[in-house]
Amino acid sequence: MIxxxxxxxxIIGDEILSGKTLDTNxxxxxxxxxxxxxxxxxxxxxxxxxxxxxxAVKRLSESHDMVFTSGGIGPTLDDLTYExxxxxxGLNLLKHEATIARMHExxxxxxxxxxxxxxxxxxxxxxxxxxxxxxxxxxxxxxxxVLPGIPRLFSSxxxxxxxxxxxxxxxxxxxxxxxxxAEGDLAATLDKAAKEYDVAIGSYPATNNDSKKLYRTMVTxxxxxxxxxxxxxxxxxxxxxxxxxxx
Amino acid sequence: MIxxxxxxxxIIGDEILSGKTLDTNxxxxxxxxxxxxxxxxxxxxxxxxxxxxxxAVKRLSESHDMVFTSGGIGPTLDDLTYExxxxxxGLNLLKHEATIARMHExxxxxxxxxxxxxxxxxxxxxxxxxxxxxxxxxxxxxxxxVLPGIPRLFSSxxxxxxxxxxxxxxxxxxxxxxxxxAEGDLAATLDKAAKEYDVAIGSYPATNNDSKKLYRTMVTxxxxxxxxxxxxxxxxxxxxxxxxxxx
Numbered sequence: 001m002i003x004x005x006x007x008x009x010x011i012i013g014d015e016i017l018s019g020k021t022l023d024t025n026x027x028x029x030x031x032x033x034x035x036x037x038x039x040x041x042x043x044x045x046x047x048x049x050x051x052x053x054x055x056a057v058k059r060l061s062e063s064h065d066m067v068f069t070s071g072g073i074g075p076t077l078d079d080l081t082y083e084x085x086x087x088x089x090g091l092n093l094l095k096h097e098a099t100i101a102r103m104h105e106x107x108x109x110x111x112x113x114x115x116x117x118x119x120x121x122x123x124x125x126x127x128x129x130x131x132x133x134x135x136x137x138x139x140x141x142x143x144x145x146v147l148p149g150i151p152r153l154f155s156s157x158x159x160x161x162x163x164x165x166x167x168x169x170x171x172x173x174x175x176x177x178x179x180x181x182a183e184g185d186l187a188a189t190l191d192k193a194a195k196e197y198d199v200a201i202g203s204y205p206a207t208n209n210d211s212k213k214l215y216r217t218m219v220t221x222x223x224x225x226x227x228x229x230x231x232x233x234x235x236x237x238x239x240x241x242x243x244x245x246x247x
Numbered sequence: 248m249i250x251x252x253x254x255x256x257x258i259i260g261d262e263i264l265s266g267k268t269l270d271t272n273x274x275x276x277x278x279x280x281x282x283x284x285x286x287x288x289x290x291x292x293x294x295x296x297x298x299x300x301x302x303a304v305k306r307l308s309e310s311h312d313m314v315f316t317s318g319g320i321g322p323t324l325d326d327l328t329y330e331x332x333x334x335x336x337g338l339n340l341l342k343h344e345a346t347i348a349r350m351h352e353x354x355x356x357x358x359x360x361x362x363x364x365x366x367x368x369x370x371x372x373x374x375x376x377x378x379x380x381x382x383x384x385x386x387x388x389x390x391x392x393v394l395p396g397i398p399r400l401f402s403s404x405x406x407x408x409x410x411x412x413x414x415x416x417x418x419x420x421x422x423x424x425x426x427x428x429a430e431g432d433l434a435a436t437l438d439k440a441a442k443e444y445d446v447a448i449g450s451y452p453a454t455n456n457d458s459k460k461l462y463r464t465m466v467t468x469x470x471x472x473x474x475x476x477x478x479x480x481x482x483x484x485x486x487x488x489x490x491x492x493x494x
Contacts, residue, residue, distance in 0.1 A: 014447070014449055015449055015451055015467075016273070016274075016277070016290075017277055017287045017288070017289070017290070018277055018281055018287070018469075019274050019275075019276075019277030019278035019279075019280075019281055020449075020451075020467065021274075021451070022271065022274045023270075023273065023274075024269065026263070026270065026292070027263075027266050027268075027269045027270075028266075029266075030263070030264055030265055030266030031266035032266075033266075034265055034266055040264045040265070041264070041294065042264070042291060042292060042293050042294070043263075043264070043291065043292040044289060044290065044291050044292075045273070045289060045290040045291075046289050047288065047289070048449075074430055074450070074452070075430055075431040075434045076430060076434045076437055076438070076448075076450045077434070077437065077438045077441060077448075078447075078448065078449050078450065110431075111431075111432070113431065113432070113434075113435070114434075114435070115430075115431045115432075115434030115435060116431040118434075119431075150452060183321055183322055183323060183362075184322040184357075184358075184360065184362045184363040184366075185358070185360070185362075187322045187323045187324070187360075187361075187362030187365075188360070188361070188362060190323055190324065191323070191324045194324060200261070200325075201323075201324075201325065202261055202262055202267075202295075202325050203321070203323045203325065204262055204267075204268070205321070205397060220262075220267065222265075
């Protein structure tokens with residue numbers, strides 16, 4: 001039995017809840033955590049409010065090994081994540097000199113007005129993980145990782161977290177089968193395999209947006225033990241009208 | 248002061264948490280709720296587990312006027328939403344004759360095996376809202392609306408909910424400004440306007456994926472009172488290098 005870390009994601013921003021923005025950071029994070037062998041247990045999307053952020057950060061931090069936040073660290077008054085994280089742990093906010101130094105170094109022409117200095121005003125005693133070419137710090141407070149909402153920054157910065165933060169365990173083994181059968185016709189076979197092997201089996205009907213054209217159902221077989229997953233997938237492939245694939 | 252209903256969304260499925268699928272249903276729901284004048288307060292994404300679904304449904308149902316679930320109502324063993332919703336309210340699951348009748352009528356060639364009958368085994372005493380051309384019911388239990396995860400079904404079915412369920416109130420007024428200024432340079436002006444008018448102001452830097460090319464920051468001005476929102480947006484438009492737009 002591999003001891004995997006558990007994670008939660010906290011997506012912060014009225015723009016997601018009002019439909020102005022499609023959140024893609026959850027999927028970016030989810031894919032990275034799979035690669036790092038961590039189990040993403042849940043995600044929450046919440047409004048820009050210090051009290052709501054603080055409550056969610058505290059609760060998720062206590063119930064998961066790692067918490068990743070997205071959004072709310074810009075220069076305007078609706079950016080409240082640092083304040084919410086500080087409140088969750090009873091910390092003050094302080095000017096972070098290393099961030100200010102990097103602002104000067106990386107963007108020498110940036111006017112350091114009050115609004116921009118808010119972006120360098122961080123929970124005291126936080127750690128900062130730096131990403132090449134960016135002055136925005138990935139702020140860590142206890143087990144909480146604070147990331148920006150902008151997808152290209154989120155994506156680069158998540159890659160900069162050293163692998164030992166995730167526990168250095170191998171990813172779960174995953175096999176994908178593409179089937180020409182409808183989900184309702186293969187359910188009994190999947191149920192039988194799930195009971196016979198120690199694997200998690202998922203099945204997903206093709207949707208409008210799928211790029212793989214020649215299937216009706218995607219079946220995933222996952223587990224910690226590679227040989228068991230492979231055996232279960234082989235057995236299913238024989239029992240169903242299926243071929244292996246990748247996503 | 249308009250009395251708006253509050254809503255929460257519960258996205259159910261390991262495929263979202265493992266990054267296999269990008270959730271777009273949250274945005275579809277969010278946009279619809281904006282049009283219907285309802286405030287989406289939070290969303291959660293959780294694993295396929297009866298206990299986890301049941302806990303989340305009960306808690307969100309008690310704290311919000313409406314709860315919308317997405318996913319977990321297919322024919323396979325990882326589809327546990329009806330079971331979770333029934334458990335949340337202490338209800339039994341029963342064969343739903345109207346759904347079976349519609350299966351026969353709309354898809355006469357469908358083999359009604361045990362797996363497919365699971366899709367017609369619903370929490371007792373539930374209401375069903377029908378969508379033209381589909382046999383899948385939109386199941387309502389108290390204030391919980393149970394929807395499928397497949398985006399094209401989710402989208403059609405959400406449109407079939409009668410408008411009086413949402414409280415028949417007008418949407419919040421929203422104005423969008425596209426600005427050539429960087430977020431850090433316009434923050435002080437936005438803060439001043441937010442204090443002067445009773446409006447919510449959001450600002451969002453342009454990202455890689457934006458289709459509007461000629462701006463650096465999108466500013467949104469929202470509120471219940473149309474004339475106040477318009478006045479605040481006009482004042483901002485004058486103070487910033489901005490033009491009105493739509494999203």
